[in-house]
Amino acid sequence: xxxxxxxxxxxxxxxxxxxxxxxxxxxxxxxxxxxxxxxxxxxxxxxxxxxxxxxxxxxxxxxxxxxxxxxxxxxxxxxxxxxxxxxxxxxxxxxxxxxxxxxxxxxxxxxxxxxxxxxxxxxxxxxxxxxxxxxxxxxxxxxxxxxxxxxxxxxxxxxxxxxxxxxxxxxxxxxxxxxxxxxxxxxxxxxxxxxxxxxxxxxxxxxxxxxxxxxxxxxxxxxxxxxxxxxxxxxxxxxxxxxxxxxxxxxxxxxxxxxxxxxxxxxxxxxxxxxxxxxxxxxxxxxxxxxxxxxxxxxxxxxxxxxxxxxxxxxxxxxxxxxxxxxxxxxxxxxxxxxxxxxxxxxxxxxxxxxxxxxxxxxxxxxxxxxxxxxxxxxxxxxxxxxxxxxxxxxxxxxxxx
Ligand code: PLP
Numbered sequence: 001x002x003x004x005x006x007x008x009x010x011x012x013x014x015x016x017x018x019x020x021x022x023x024x025x026x027x028x029x030x031x032x033x034x035x036x037x038x039x040x041x042x043x044x045x046x047x048x049x050x051x052x053x054x055x056x057x058x059x060x061x062x063x064x065x066x067x068x069x070x071x072x073x074x075x076x077x078x079x080x081x082x083x084x085x086x087x088x089x090x091x092x093x094x095x096x097x098x099x100x101x102x103x104x105x106x107x108x109x110x111x112x113x114x115x116x117x118x119x120x121x122x123x124x125x126x127x128x129x130x131x132x133x134x135x136x137x138x139x140x141x142x143x144x145x146x147x148x149x150x151x152x153x154x155x156x157x158x159x160x161x162x163x164x165x166x167x168x169x170x171x172x173x174x175x176x177x178x179x180x181x182x183x184x185x186x187x188x189x190x191x192x193x194x195x196x197x198x199x200x201x202x203x204x205x206x207x208x209x210x211x212x213x214x215x216x217x218x219x220x221x222x223x224x225x226x227x228x229x230x231x232x233x234x235x236x237x238x239x240x241x242x243x244x245x246x247x248x249x250x251x252x253x254x255x256x257x258x259x260x261x262x263x264x265x266x267x268x269x270x271x272x273x274x275x276x277x278x279x280x281x282x283x284x285x286x287x288x289x290x291x292x293x294x295x296x297x298x299x300x301x302x303x304x305x306x307x308x309x310x311x312x313x314x315x316x317x318x319x320x321x322x323x324x325x326x327x328x329x330x331x332x333x334x335x336x337x338x339x340x341x342x343x344x345x346x347x348x349x350x351x352x353x354x355x356x357x358x359x360x361x362x363x364x365x366x367x368x369x370x371x372x373x374x375x376x377x378x379x380x381x382x383x384x385x386x387x388x389x390x391x392x393x394x395x396x397x398x399x400x401x402x
Pocket of ligand 1: 030031090091092093094121123169171173200202203223225234
């Protein structure tokens with residue numbers, strides 16, 4: 001029998017730390033987050049009591065269906081959209097694939113251009129290349145400036161009646177840059193009114209304000225594990241009547257648009273996580289911003305380079321570089337101290353440089369030395385002080401010479 005035990009389950013008190021116990025500091029919240037206890041408690045009840053298949057006709061099924069539809073209503077309300085515009089998926093990657101692959105089937109000789117951003121997540125970039133090959137589409141890559149912000153004049157030049165889909169993110173996962181989604185959307189609507197607009201809002205939810213009315217997308221994707229919800233569950237907001245075809249076919253779940261028994265505990269967990277994420281948003285933003293500032297000050301004192309544009313970024317993200325030191329060496333050295341940061345995206349290899357930094361014109365030693373530190377509303381002052389102290393020690397150990 002396989003027994004899965006947590007790798008580190010000791011609860012360490014402050015006294016114990018002073019006696020030499022090491023605090024574990026998780027600063028990789030853009031990769032994933034810890035599930036909130038309240039979310040787990042709610043999910044546990046569903047697993048234990050209301051575990052029915054939401055498509056079964058008996059009471060156990062309708063109870064599960066009720067939880068699922070309540071969750072849909074909660075999420076729709078939080079986003080300011082209609083319940084029937086919310087579809088449950090396994091996460092943002094599936095939602096992105098669904099939109100891009102089904103919209104591609106509408107391509108014609110006159111409508112065959114995809115506009116995708118240079119700093120998008122691989123879920124968008126790889127899917128774009130795949131559908132371009134399958135459906136013979138043209139890809140136009142939208143460049144960014146040195147802060148990672150999409151160039152609106154370049155977008156304007158690329159927009160015309162041949163555009164089928166524009167796929168852009170609201171906030172970057174690697175450096176935290178915020179995009180001018182409202183302006184982008186207005187441009188798309190005025191210059192290419194028939195184009196679909198897909199917004200990847202995965203990194204925004206729970207960390208910055210989202211205004212779907214102003215953003216006015218056709219599609220928007222979210223992933224629960226980025227906001228202290230469970231993994232393997234996400235959603236697609238598709239404006240009424242916009243999603244043309246299912247990606248996954250089979251049963252009639254999700255009104256025939258996404259087959260397969262729904263992950264009810266995950267869905268309920270995502271709705272609870274979403275409620276908690278927006279509950280004290282202002283306060284949480286303020287706290288994460290304070291930590292970002294403290295980290296930035298330390299990086300500067302130590303002679304590092306700050307890559308994240310702090311005046312236009314997610315409050316929880318700071319990407320910095322210590323030129324001459326390799327980012328993954330620093331990551332490994334910190335990991336030995338039980339401090340977890342990332343080089344760039346968790347989905348990319350440790351050896352390659354980041355396509356995001358490359359698009360921002362950041363090369364050589366600065367790109368190779370980059371690490372991403374991403375906090376969450378759960379990060380504590382104690383963790384930040386321990387990180388800052390250890391960072392200094394580790395850089396000395398690695399021989400960082402400013
Ligand atoms: N989009 C962005 C901006 C992301 O950061 C991620 C995850 O890192 C994804 C999409 C994909 O999300 P998931 O892996 O949950 O499908």
